[in-house]
Amino acid sequence: MFSRCEGLIRSLRNVSFVRISPTTPEERTDTRMWQMFTVWFSAILNLTGMSTGALGPIFFSLTFRECIIVLVIADIICCFVPSYFVVFGPKLGTRTMVQSRFSFGYYGAMLPAALNVFSQIGWLIINSIVGGQVLAAVSTHLDDTAGIVIIVIISFVLSFCGYKVLHWYETYIWLPSVVLFIALLGVGGKQLITEIPILNASTPGAAAGLLIAYGTTAGASDLTWCSYAADYGIYHDSKVPTWRIFALAYSVFAVRQFVGHIIGAAFAAAAPAIPVWEAGLGDGEDFGRFLVSILEPVGGFGKFLVVVGALTVTAPCAITMYSFGVSLMSISPWFAMVPRYIYSLICTAIVIPIAIVGAKHFFTAFEDVLNLIGYWATSYSAIVLCEHFVFRKNDFSRYSVTDWNTPANLPLGIAAVMAFLCSFAVIIPSMDQQWYTGPIASAGTGDIGLITGFFSAGLLYVPFRTIEVWLSARRRNGTGRSNR
Template sequence: MAIVENSQQETILPSQGAPLIESRSIDYIPEAERHGSLFSQFTLWFGANLQITAIVTGALAVVLGGDVFWSLIGLLIGQILGGCVMALHAVQGPKLGLPQMISSRVQFGVYGAVLPIILVCIMYVGFSAGGTVLAGQAIAQLVNVSNWFGVLIFGAVIIGITICGYRVIHILGKVASVVGIVVFFYLFFKILYGYDIQALLSNRHFTLANFLLAMSLSASWQIAFGPYVADYSRYLPSKTSTVKAFLAVGLGTVIGTQASMVLGVFAAALAGDRFSGHEVTYIVSLGSTGLIAGLLYFGIFFGKVTITALNAYGSFMSLATIVSGFRGKPSVSPKLRLFFIIMMVGFSTLLALLGQHSFLKIFTAFLLFLLAFFTPWSAINLVDYYLVTKGRYDLPALSDPNGRYGRWNMPGIITYLLGLLIQLPFIATSFYTGALVDDLGGTDISWIVGLVVTGVIYYFVTKIWPPSVAPALILPDNR
């Protein structure tokens, strides 16, 4: 059946029967189980981005050579561009009632979707590991233990939250928003009145390479949410306004992240060489010492809880999607769900323990290189949903290798691989530097090329080899 949008009905309060511990996995969410509000989407992404990793990412714009003024502008532009891409993925959740990556089977086939999903799993593990390092530092300072023990404590907390699932994560998002606002307001107040910010802003040395680096840092941050943002909007009623959902998610993620990155830019500019390797300690030292410092460490720890829980939950959903595709089933058992959660969080915690002493350098390279793998996927998914199929998905066929979407959708797979190849000359990371990077002054514009060119190629490929498009959105029998 087709879903007819009603812009007048955009929110529904949580149903009284909605369990605190989630029972669903990657299967379709029936209308009777839909709950939540657009405000919860705003607070989730606002609170998730008021956190230390976003601060460190913003700081990289200065650490890697940019000045304060142009770094702030570059970060904001990248934020808006990447946030729009991310929010366009988010509005698919209420319409389809499914997690984000399972819909990739439309473009890649039931088996072919495994390719981008594996890369998504790597992303989740990487981001979780980076966040765990910083949260471990905060816990270590808060309760006076070693950093490695703080990492273990944080990993255990994330396992418990991820097992609870969707509703608990949204509740944490609301609390994290309040905690984040208090902590960030205090830190901004201390910086603005304790340091000469005007002097930092007046030191302007524009270079295109550093400006585009700042844009890439914030755009990559936002685009990296694309593969799982619909996981956290899929419980909203199907008649949720598309425009309002776009604005709720987009504004939440852009405002929250920009606030964090602005703080990071100021901190890095003030710290100089003292920032790298002591990120959490230096941020807190800008605010205070003693009891206030302890509260700030708690705020940093709590801020990392929400976003790392998002990563852990997303990694479970992606791994479950891979397994269910080959099993031909729309869901996984509770025991398998628990196993996946423990495995993915455990692996990211292990990486955090191994890489905690070289975190900033590794995370920088990881974040920028990540763009090469997700911008072409994002372009294909968005072009397909909004321009080709226009949301007319056959949801039962997503679990049937012999159904409408088949095992391998070669036009989608080939376009994705072409998108990766097209970006190679424009990538500038410590892992790999493209042939055209020097001609562009060391600037990485691969994410721009990947989004635009891949999207155009996929659109015209579907004109040459038209995909099987359902006459309307077809829902499972359990709707």
């Protein structure tokens, strides 16, 4: 009996503790590169992406034609960034927040890691609300609260099981999502064709500010994957060409994001003309009942599909909860000493009550969370990419990965932190939120905080980093093979 208990404890330790140190090239031998597609296809192919697209007609009062134009531009451009972040996993064996030390330095990297922790809480809240509302919409025995609890608990169990189980789960969970989306288009397709005047020019065009605000919101949903995109490729073959990894990632990010956004925008745009759909949407805060109303013609089978679709929301929730613990462990060695399941428990305890409150104002909360995460994520991604392409010359051999935990051998991080903080001097005046509108946004530009943040952070980082390298020439700053 004692030996069995000892074996169980050992197994739990292997699952609960996660290694944040980079994997060696010898450990990166998994040739199943298609998992770079399936893990993100499942995480993105769910109802949350559809609700992002629905923000256009519901929150920004845009026509479907305007949504198409905005989404084509936003998704094609913004998906380049997280797709390249996926490459860092197999090529360097580093998780995203550990990889940030090669630009932000050992201590400076604590800043994006801490922000990432809060961002993942935000994403978990949004995803759990979507899944919870949908479960509640098809059952007379469940309300939003119970639905949210179910989604979060399932996500906790999956995240507890770790890297390999998550990859296995993400390999298959996309299938019911595909069936649900096909059913939605099959049942509601005729009404969409009839009621959405794509080419009707009689409707006055929306103000440029609204178009830009919707575009940056959609772009934020793409960019926010940057902060943990590398976490799920650290055991995959490092010898695979960079272009192949990037192509796999971009094909799923761009195509899947665009398809989900467009479908959500289409149904939301048609809802006012179809009484049943409009009644299901209500005041615009219950996305679950809206989906049920679309599939009402197929009766119980439609409700079954909606339930299965709701459970697929656990795909992004599980990997987000897993990366929540990894991000916390990246902040300090002290945090790395705590078993990962403790962080998952803490995350669960935080998300459930906040999601229950946020469910009452879903689309308002959704838009706020997306943009707030997007503001810092866009500046962060610009800095990391500038470090890689400008100072590392797009050469992965210029990273001395063995120095990941040695502050003296990493960049000072002053340049990255300064560029990051200074970018907010431009982001804040460019913001347009219900609780604050900056002078640039109020001039008619709309919310361009993501755009100004990305370019200002990148442009500031180059001279700051150049000065930092010059001032610390004797340090191993990672600008060449000698890392000096």
